[in-house]
Amino acid sequence: HIPEATVSRLPLYLRSLLEFTEQRVATVSSERLASVAGVNAAKVRKDLSYLGSYGTRGVGYDVEYLVRRIQEQLGLDQDWRVAIAGLGNLGRALVNYRGFGERRFSVEALFDADAAKVGTEINGVVIQGTEDIERTVRERDLSIGIIATPAGSAQDVAERLVEGGVTGILNFAPAVLTVPDHVRVRKVDLSIELQILAFYVSGTVTE
Amino acid sequence: HIPEATVSRLPLYLRSLLEFTEQRVATVSSERLASVAGVNAAKVRKDLSYLGSYGTRGVGYDVEYLVRRIQEQLGLDQDWRVAIAGLGNLGRALVNYRGFGERRFSVEALFDADAAKVGTEINGVVIQGTEDIERTVRERDLSIGIIATPAGSAQDVAERLVEGGVTGILNFAPAVLTVPDHVRVRKVDLSIELQILAFYVSGTVTE
Numbered sequence: 047h048i049p050e051a052t053v054s055r056l057p058l059y060l061r062s063l064l065e066f067t068e069q070r071v072a073t074v075s076s077e078r079l080a081s082v083a084g085v086n087a088a089k090v091r092k093d094l095s096y097l098g099s100y101g102t103r104g105v106g107y108d109v110e111y112l113v114r115r116i117q118e119q120l121g122l123d124q125d126w127r128v129a130i131a132g133l134g135n136l137g138r139a140l141v142n143y144r145g146f147g148e149r150r151f152s153v154e155a156l157f158d159a160d161a162a163k164v165g166t167e168i169n170g171v172v173i174q175g176t177e178d179i180e181r182t183v184r185e186r187d188l189s190i191g192i193i194a195t196p197a198g199s200a201q202d203v204a205e206r207l208v209e210g211g212v213t214g215i216l217n218f219a220p221a222v223l224t225v226p227d228h229v230r231v232r233k234v235d236l237s238i239e240l241q242i243l244a245f246y247v248s249g250t251v252t253e
Numbered sequence: 254h255i256p257e258a259t260v261s262r263l264p265l266y267l268r269s270l271l272e273f274t275e276q277r278v279a280t281v282s283s284e285r286l287a288s289v290a291g292v293n294a295a296k297v298r299k300d301l302s303y304l305g306s307y308g309t310r311g312v313g314y315d316v317e318y319l320v321r322r323i324q325e326q327l328g329l330d331q332d333w334r335v336a337i338a339g340l341g342n343l344g345r346a347l348v349n350y351r352g353f354g355e356r357r358f359s360v361e362a363l364f365d366a367d368a369a370k371v372g373t374e375i376n377g378v379v380i381q382g383t384e385d386i387e388r389t390v391r392e393r394d395l396s397i398g399i400i401a402t403p404a405g406s407a408q409d410v411a412e413r414l415v416e417g418g419v420t421g422i423l424n425f426a427p428a429v430l431t432v433p434d435h436v437r438v439r440k441v442d443l444s445i446e447l448q449i450l451a452f453y454v455s456g457t458v459t460e
């Protein structure tokens with residue numbers, strides 16, 4: 047059983063560990079990982095113990111072993127096939143973001159309700175109409191959907207994605223989605239990032 | 254001393270508490286708040302104890318009091334004046350996002366290096382050239398900068414924002430920024446959201 051707070055830190059550790067791999071660093075201390083994730087070293091050791099990974103006192107953790115363990119744990123040892131619905135400003139920024147491909151998330155299908163956008167291409171992928179969502183998700187075996195539509199369309203789009211077989215949804219639209227129990231929805235609200243930043247900027251003392 | 258993991262959950266509690274306020278709900282249990290933040294109820298009680306806020310056993314927490322306490326803690330009892338640099342796909346999506354204004358983050362200035370964009374307007378704000386960043390940040394007393402430029406320009410833009418007086422930076426560009434100690438930088442990487450979603454979709458059992 048891995049706590050949610052630990053899960054949300056694993057990608058932060060992974061990002062740094064991948065940088066260490068590029069710099070041919072073989073071992074890393076819990077202190078060094080702690081500073082990149084904004085927690086204390088004891089918490090890092092606790093987090094990594096959930097993966098059955100114990101460093102050697104005085105030596106640290108083996109970088110390559112940790113990268114493999116975290117990637118397995120996050121399900122990144124496989125390719126994830128992703129659909130994006132809503133190719134406005136946000137959707138286009140997400141399609142072009144290289145950070146997704148580097149983590150084996152491959153954007154395979156694009157959907158929009160605007161007839162003027164349907165049939166055009168971004169990064170080699172043709173935008174289809176929303177009536178194609180269910181069939182395309184099924185045919186191309188897509189497992190994750192990203193919703194970047196206005197709030198009013200989000201529920202309808204979610205239902206079409208789920209009908210086609212998607213089991214994970216990243217929702218940017220300011221709307222609460224109702225989906226079956228087997229589907230996981232993660233809501234992104236970038237104002238939360240600003241609120242956390244404001245906390246630190248306003249000088250409140252923290253751990 | 255409030256731990257970072259607690260800080261990052263406060264905006265999640267706040268979002269739900271504001272919804273309860275709209276629904277005229279007077280009190281809320283730690284269990285109810287726990288389910289919105291994806292942690293257990295004991296952790297909610299621990300988080301809220303850092304704010305000096307203790308619920309009454311069997312009754313729960315006073316919603317209005319909690320909203321005020323969390324807003325004070327997050328520095329949301331004041332207005333935050335924000336600049337955005339880089340008005341491409343991502344920057345435009347951020348300017349238009351109503352979620353910022355609802356939390357008292359007001360986008361006051363826009364900057365881009367593309368001569369064709371300078372002088373045009375988004376949401377009533379005129380895009381200025383990057384040479385204006387320092388003067389405008391100082392004159393309008395902006396405290397937060399959001400960087401949505403390509404990686405290669407991020408450091409230069411950060412330096413101009415800091416020169417003008419910004420003390421918090423939300424960085425979307427895939428580049429590590431070097432800033433003075435008094436400036437807080439928060440990096441956003443949306444692929445981290447996908448990695449966390451992938452963890453839950455791949456069915457790994459969690460707490």
Ligand SMILES: NC(=O)c1ccc[n+]([C@@H]2O[C@H](COP(=O)([O-])OP(=O)(O)OC[C@H]3O[C@@H](n4cnc5c(N)ncnc54)[C@H](O)[C@@H]3O)[C@@H](O)[C@H]2O)c1
Pocket residue numbers: 131132133134135136137157158159160163176194195196197199202203217218219220234235236237345346347349350351352
């Ligand atoms: N969560 C966050 O932090 C955050 C940040 C920025 C924007 N947003 C939200 O993301 C959404 C997109 O923002 P934007 O700036 O890109 O808006 P936009 O208006 O530029 O783009 C919306 C796109 O969705 C398309 N669309 C409309 N109905 C659709 C449907 N039924 N199916 C598929 N596509 C449909 C439109 O044609 C358009 O291309 C908005 O809901 C906005 O509130 C969220």
Ligand SMILES: NC(=O)c1ccc[n+]([C@@H]2O[C@H](COP(=O)([O-])OP(=O)(O)OC[C@H]3O[C@@H](n4cnc5c(N)ncnc54)[C@H](O)[C@@H]3O)[C@@H](O)[C@H]2O)c1
Pocket residue numbers: 138139140142143144145338339340341342343344364365366367370383401402403404406409410424425426427441442443444
């Ligand atoms: N962190 C994430 O999760 C995430 C997600 C999507 C995109 N991104 C990143 O955000 C950035 C923007 O993405 P996009 O899709 O909007 O790209 P884009 O090319 O559409 O926009 C970039 C904008 O920055 C402007 N610009 C270039 N140099 C500048 C400078 N020196 N000062 C000010 N503005 C300058 C350009 O003129 C353009 O308007 C990229 O670095 C991208 O990698 C990050």
